[in-house]
Amino acid sequence: MSSRRLRTASSAVLIVLSCLLVPLGALAAWAAYGLTDTGRYVATMAPLAGDPAVQGQIADTVGEGILRQVGTGTAHGAMGPFVHDAVRSFTQTEAFRAAWDTANRSAHDAVLRALREDDDRPVTVDLAPVAAQVKRQLAEDHVPLAARIPVRHTEVALVPADDLSRLRKGYDVLEVAGFWLPVAAVALAAAGIGLAACRRRALTATALGTAVGGALLGVAVAVVRRVTLRGLPTEVSAKAAGAVYDALTETLRTASWMLLTLGLTVAGLTWLLARAGRRRGASVPAPDPTPEPAAPRV
Template sequence: MFPRSRSALSAVLIALASLLAPCATLAGWAMHGPADTGRYVAAVAPLADDPAVRDAAADTLGAGFTGFVDEATAGPVNGAVRLFVRDAARSFTRTEAFHEGWDAANRTVHAAVLRALRDDGAAGHAVTVDLAPVTERVRDRFAEDHVPFARRIPVRHTAVTVLPAHDADRLRKGYRVLDVAAFWLPLAAVAFAVTGIAVAACRRRAVTAAGIGTALGGALLALAVPVGRRLTVAELPGPVDGPAAGAVGAVYDALTETLRTASWLLVALGLAVALASWLTGRYGRPARRTPVPEPPGEPAPPRPSRTRL
């Protein structure tokens, strides 16, 4: 194969490897980050102390309790009661019972969603969870803390829809694609990079190009994370500057923390490989020896000329 053909083939393979590297990182993060229930709960556990999450939870709890009182009294409650319920809900979000309920609710919801995504027989069905065990756990914690009327808190077994059927089916298809991509994309990226370096006319330059391409792919992935955050918050219904938007943003930041770290590690790895290859080529070459001129010697005696008779 001619050197130009080898260089062109090497450039194409290295470009493909550079494009697949961030895609493989994203697929691996999606399968081993948010898809793991333990890691997910551990990632969102500190969010129970986030002010935006507390405000959103307090609004949800206050609205639910007010609706329960409306049903019990057959009429709307007055403003003073609503203000009291709101203050009580905000105070509850600062207790240890709220933290336990937060972890239990996230674990229950995440396990239900993950079970539905992995079950092909659940096609066409919405993802629902029963939060009665969570409510019962919070009620027992209130009773242990001697909260008045804690035992009278009703525990209702109501199926709460987490994902509609069409959203669950769409996510199930995407989950299967990610499962395959998380295994094959890293192998393909490594295979393309190794082959591109092997067929290159100048392997040192190919290694440098592969390192730079990997670093650029990691940088693009790092820039895509905040763009995804804006798009996620923008898709929220209603105004995007309320507590719900802040809560969603905080959850997004917690879940993508490992992705941001992986993208910058990809940048550092690519730059390290490129720098090592460049330094090796610049300072690792053997020094060229300049030819030393021989010292001038004594002139050779002239040859006797033959006279032709």
């Protein structure tokens, strides 16, 4: 009896550890492989070029940057509406979509290069190409003083230099955890089920724990989204930031639903198979314990 209890306790510990690692492993794998793939990142961000909230945020940011370069005075006030309208018009063109993809690819490559190399320079993106396109659009529309708009290299910091060392350490940890945490979760689950005195119950517990882990992962994504949007500066559009967050975490939300569905499906099938087995056992008649009379000797 003590051996059976020890096996049951050890199996429970292994299964609990496995279920705890499931959401952590999914999160680490998403961060290590999903966010660091440049092609996948650009494809994920591409549809946002047509999002009205993102277009509005870019129009406001670029428009204000151009007006700051023009300076203050009558020209600034007179050109303000034309500049904003021109930038908004530009965000609805195919040229903007191409520039959006190029900017995202360049920014992503720059961030990865900074994380993988010992370069302490801040990671920046240059808005000059967008400003030049807007200036060209204003000139074609015969907006007064459009030719006087200076096109300067306006670099926006994506990753400050002070944060690079900390981010590199986190990136190195993610590269290891993104592979080993899912592997450890599967290995612990297999060991827990194999060690269990009742493997059917162990499989059911593992499946339910996986479902709970998937649900917790989905809740965590939603909570972080709400906290992130609440902490944004007033000049940043919450709708635009929410659209970007949703695009980046789409794979994570899909993984959450897959874990929840897989866990509940396996637990349900295990319960149905066990119930069917009990019914078959109950329908088989028990053997008659009365011995048959011996045949008379001749």
